[in-house]
């Protein structure tokens with residue numbers, strides 16, 4: 001059974017459950033309508049109960065494809081509301097409302113739910129991982145070769161193309177394309193039959209010899225997300241390339257749904273889950289705080305009206321905790337009254353999706369909100385020059401990984417890395433150029449380390465890498481490869497070409513009682529040893545001084 005078949009059969013089971021629930025719900029509503037009709041003075045609670053049930057069905061029926069029934073419920077809900085707001089009931093209107101409610105089951109009998117195509121996000125919008133295939137459409141061979149060499153050392157798989165026609169045949173399909181438009185201008189961009197991946201054009205970076213507005217505009221019109229003039233600053237180009245993929249890093253988006261309607265929540269869970277998101281639900285609001293702590297959602301989807309608590313109340317409870325101020329709260333509601341929507345947003349919350357909710361509206365809203373929330377969190381935790389974790393955040397990661405290593409009885413290693421003679425790079429080529437070198441090393445480390453490894457900028461030209469489930473011997477081998485690749489990178493200014501190196505110290509969780517400070521201190525001592533022994537080398541607690 002394919003994943004799609006599985007989703008279809010789960011949806012069908014949910015729909016059958018919902019249809020059953022509709023039957024019993026309509027029977028209960030008919031009983032309320034009978035009371036309205038046959039009681040001389042029906043109390044407000046009966047009418048309120050009917051209004052609330054109509055409100056709920058107005059939201060859920062449409063989401064399951066019973067569009068006519070949902071719209072009819074919405075009309076009747078508004079009539080019920082009008083009656084509730086009157087000082088004295090209009091008995092004729094109440095009678096009409098009761099009859100219309102009694103007839104709702106006929107709409108159910110007549111209708112089969114309108115089929116909704118299960119929605120999927122485009123592959124490009126999903127999280128991606130693994131080695132990336134970059135196409136270079138560059139006629140100028142020295143530039144093509146230099147770029148290929150540099151990007152290969154950053155861990156990319158590179159294919160060179162001389163003609164646009166070859167692009168469509170790229171195999172595997174390209175994850176990004178870099179085009180030098182210099183020889184024939186931007187006409188080439190407009191004609192280029194870019195190799196598409198699942199119907200999506202890959203990110204496009206443009207190189208030009210013209211540094212003017214029109215060239216940039218044409219690049220944008222061709223869909224470029226990066227523009228570089230010659231001579232190309234390769235570390236900056238690599239940073240931009242990495243950023244074009246970065247939106248989707250950090251694991252699947254985590255979505256918490258708070259809705260007392262079990263079938264609706266299950267449907268949202270299925271649709272979002274099928275699109276690569278991790279979804280959890282809370283039906284008992286008493287468990288909300290515990291779930292927020294344990295699940296750490298990127299987005300909260302919140303029903304507005306639930307028994308005993310309102311959505312805005314729960315949203316305000318969430319907002320009382322500073323840690324969750326950044327988590328977007330999206331109301332899922334059958335509320336169409338703009339004033340009441342605004343009131344809910346003023347109390348807390350960031351957005352509204354009005355029930356009935358189509359699968360595509362749900363997906364798009366949740367995806368956009370989650371992506372934005374991740375970007376904001378990342379920006380706050382990350383260093384602006386390198387995009388790596390800042391000092392305090394990488395220390396926190398060391399703590400987390402020490403805990404994990406103890407729990408899982410696995411090894412872990414920490415590396416402290418420092419660029420050699422960096423002061424003289426600044427002195428000779430300027431501080432801005434020094435920044436490029438820092439960025440190049442951070443990009444190289446990011447490319448070469450595993451996704452599970454954590455990387456931070458510890459100080460000016462000093463980095464810390466945390467390698468879970470990795471002993472100090474393996475960490476040494478990994479870092480040694482990166483050291484060689486960094487040392488082979490050529491940095492070019494207008495007048496000079498030169499190379500840089502780094503030294504590193506490695507420590508591991510050999511002593512069970514070591515804490516974060518001890519581990520970093522040990523790595524720092526090994527780094528000192530490496531510097532003292534001549535730099536451009538790596539020392540580790542598992543290799544004694546005789547190895548140097």
Ligand SMILES: Nc1nc2c(ncn2[C@@H]2O[C@H](COP(=O)(O)OP(=O)(O)OP(=O)(O)O)[C@@H](O)[C@H]2O)c(=O)[nH]1
Pocket residue numbers: 385418419420421422423424426430431432433434435438459460461531535
């Ligand atoms: N360009 C740039 N330079 C920085 C940054 N942060 C720190 N630095 C510089 O990095 C240099 C570090 O120099 P030192 O600590 O003396 O060490 P070094 O010259 O790298 O020598 P060794 O570490 O002993 O090999 C100082 O000149 C700092 O000003 C930064 O963000 N950008």
